[in-house]
Amino acid sequence: MATTKNLCAQIPIDLHERVSEERERLGQTTSEYITNLIQDYYNMMENQKGGIQMTEKGRTMAFQIPEELFQRIKRHLERETLRNGKKLTQRDFVLNLITQALDEADAENTEEQNTPTEAPVAPRVADVTAPADTDTPHEDNAV
Numbered sequence: 001m002a003t004t005k006n007l008c009a010q011i012p013i014d015l016h017e018r019v020s021e022e023r024e025r026l027g028q029t030t031s032e033y034i035t036n037l038i039q040d041y042y043n044m045m046e047n048q049k050g051g052i053q054m055t056e057k058g059r060t061m062a063f064q065i066p067e068e069l070f071q072r073i074k075r076h077l078e079r080e081t082l083r084n085g086k087k088l089t090q091r092d093f094v095l096n097l098i099t100q101a102l103d104e105a106d107a108e109n110t111e112e113q114n115t116p117t118e119a120p121v122a123p124r125v126a127d128v129t130a131p132a133d134t135d136t137p138h139e140d141n142a143v
Contacts, residue, residue, distance in 0.1 A: 007034070026074065039087045 011019075023033035065073075073090065080088040 004031075036087075040089060043087065043089050043092075 019033065023030060026033065028036070073093070077088050077090065077093060080093075
C-alpha cells in the first residue's frame with residue numbers, strides 16, 4: 001500500500017453535502033472518494049495534454065446502464081487499480097473494450113475476405129446418365 005499523507009481543506013457546506021452523498025452512494029470512505037476524484041482530475045488533465053489523443057474532434061458517447069452493472073464495473077476498476085498500481089479510469093476501460101472488440105471484428109472481416117470461396121460446380125452433361133427406365137441414351141452413346 002502506498003504511503004499516505006493527510007490533506008485537509010475548507011469547502012462550502014453544499015459542496016460537502018454533495019460529496020458526502022455521492023461518497024455514501026458509492027460505498028467509499030472519504031479517503032477513497034477524494035483520492036479517486038483527484039486521480040480522475042489529473043488523468044483528465046493528462047489526457048487533454050498528451051494522454052490518449054483524440055483525432056481531430058472527440059465525440060461523446062453517453063448511455064445509461066443498470067446500477068448492478070455500474071457497481072460491477074467500479075469494483076473491477078478498483079481491483080485493476082490495486083493490481084497494477086495505476087488507476088484505471090472508466091473512460092480508459094470502455095475505450096479499451098471498444099478498441100479490442102473492433103480490432104477482433106476487423107481481424108475476422110479480413111480473414112473472411114482472404115478466405116477463397118469456391119463456386120458450386122455444376123455437373124458436366126457427360127457425367128449425367130439417364131434413368132434406366134427411360135429411352136434417352138447415355139451421352140457417350142449418342143450419335
